[in-house]
Amino acid sequence: MSAAAVKCGLAEDGPDGKGADYLDLDEARKLITALAALVTAAAPDIGNQHARSLRDGLRSLQLAFREASPFPDAPGEGPGEKFTGSVV
Known part of the structure; x- marks a missing residue:
């Protein structure tokens, strides 16, 4: 989840440069x-309480x-939305 956040440009600025320098939407x-598929597949085994927290973080990443x-995907076509449904 952290790696996806960094690749979405959400990394903090640090001595190595700006966090936005790590933006890589293809990798994100x-x-x-992959995270959406994992959370969806694991939800029955990990329980609703844990899955809910992961889904909340995943939704934040999707948004x-x-x-x-620069060119947002159509609703339901974004990353992971085939597993989670549309986030908009």
Whole structure:
């Protein structure tokens, strides 16, 4: 989840440069989709309480991706949305 956030441009500025320098939406799309599949598949085993927290974080990443993208995907077509449904 942290790696996807960094690739969405959400990293903090540090001595190595600006957090936005790590923006890589292609990589973020792959990470978010993989995370969505993992959370969806694991939900029955980990229980609703834990899955809910992961889904909340995942939704935040999906919205951050949509905001960072110069050309947002159609509703239901964003990263991981085939597993989670549309976030907008």
